[in-house]
Amino acid sequence: GFHDISLYFFLGPDQWHKNYPIAKGRHQSPIEINNKEVHYDRSLLPWFASYDPGAAKTILNNGKTCRIVFDDSFDRSVLRGGPLPGVYRLRQLHFHWGSSDDHGSEHVVNGVRYAGELHLLHWNPKYSNYLDAVRRTDGIAVLAIFLQVGKTPKPEMKRILEEINAIKTKGKEAPFPNFDPSILFPKSHDYWTYHGSFTTPPCEECITWIILREPIIVSSDQMAKLRSLSKNAENEPDLPLVDNWRPTQPRYFRMVSASFL
Numbered sequence: 001g002f003h004d005i006s007l008y009f010f011l012g013p014d015q016w017h018k019n020y021p022i023a024k025g026r027h028q029s030p031i032e033i034n035n036k037e038v039h040y041d042r043s044l045l046p047w048f049a050s051y052d053p054g055a056a057k058t059i060l061n062n063g064k065t066c067r068i069v070f071d072d073s074f075d076r077s078v079l080r081g082g083p084l085p086g087v088y089r090l091r092q093l094h095f096h097w098g099s100s101d102d103h104g105s106e107h108v109v110n111g112v113r114y115a116g117e118l119h120l121l122h123w124n125p126k127y128s129n130y131l132d133a134v135r136r137t138d139g140i141a142v143l144a145i146f147l148q149v150g151k152t153p154k155p156e157m158k159r160i161l162e163e164i165n166a167i168k169t170k171g172k173e174a175p176f177p178n179f180d181p182s183i184l185f186p187k188s189h190d191y192w193t194y195h196g197s198f199t200t201p202p203c204e205e206c207i208t209w210i211i212l213r214e215p216i217i218v219s220s221d222q223m224a225k226l227r228s229l230s231k232n233a234e235n236e237p238d239l240p241l242v243d244n245w246r247p248t249q250p251r252y253f254r255m256v257s258a259s260f261l
C-alpha cells in the first residue's frame, strides 16, 4: 500500500499530498533561508549534543537514504539547548544528496544549494515513543548540516563512506558500533531555526529545525561514493540512489530566527 514508503519517491513530491494532505500544509520543509528575511534572536541559547558512542548500532540503505540508527531506549545520546525546551533523544542520522556536486541539499541558503545535507533526528522523550512524538509540534528536533565539496575533506566522514560498500542495495544493513556523530560537527555552532516538517512522507509538521550555518567539507569522491548506493534491492535492475531531496516549500508566515548577527 501507499504506506510502503518506497512508493512515495516514485510519486514525485508534488503528488505526495494525495496520500498525505499535510504535504500542502503551512509548515512544510525544506525552505529557502534568505538573510533579508531572517530575524536575529539574541535570546536563543547555544545548543549542546551529548552523544554516547556506544549508542550507535547499525548503518543501512532503506532505498531512500543511507541511515545510521542509535539506541534511543533511554536518554543516552541527547541534544539540548538552542530553541529546545528540554532534552531530545538521538534516534538516527541520514543524508540527502544530488546527482552531481552542484545540488543535493534540501534547505537553500541565499540561493545556494549545497552538494548534500546531513540530518540528525532527535525526539522529545516527554512523549511515550517516536510515533507519538511525530504527532506533536514539539515532538522532533533535526540538526541539519550542509555538505560542501572542497579540497580538504573532513576525515571523520571516511568511516561512514567506507561502510557504503556493505550496504549497496535497499534493505542491506551492517553493524556500525562506537560512533559519536558529533565528530562530524563544524567548528561554529551558529544556527538558524524554524518550525517545519518531515521532508518526506508522512510530512508531519512536528520538527524544530536547527540548521548550522557552517557546512562541513567533503570531497567530490566522497559524494560519488554516496551516489554509488542503489535504491533497488540486490536482485533487481540497478537504479542509482541520487536526488533524494525535496524541493523548497512556501515559508508562508513563518519566522526564521538566527542565533548569530
Ligand SMILES: NS(=O)(=O)c1ccc(C(=O)NCc2cccc(O)c2)cc1
Binding pocket: 119, 121, 131, 134, 142, 197, 198, 199, 200, 201, 202
Ligand atoms: N528528512 S527528515 O529529517 O525530515 C525525515 C526524518 C525521518 C523521517 C521518518 O522517520 N520517516 C518515517 C516515518 C516517520 C513518522 C511516522 C511514520 O509512520 C514513518 C522522515 C523524514
Ligand SMILES: [Zn+2]
Binding pocket: 094, 095, 096, 119, 199
Ligand atoms: Zn532528512
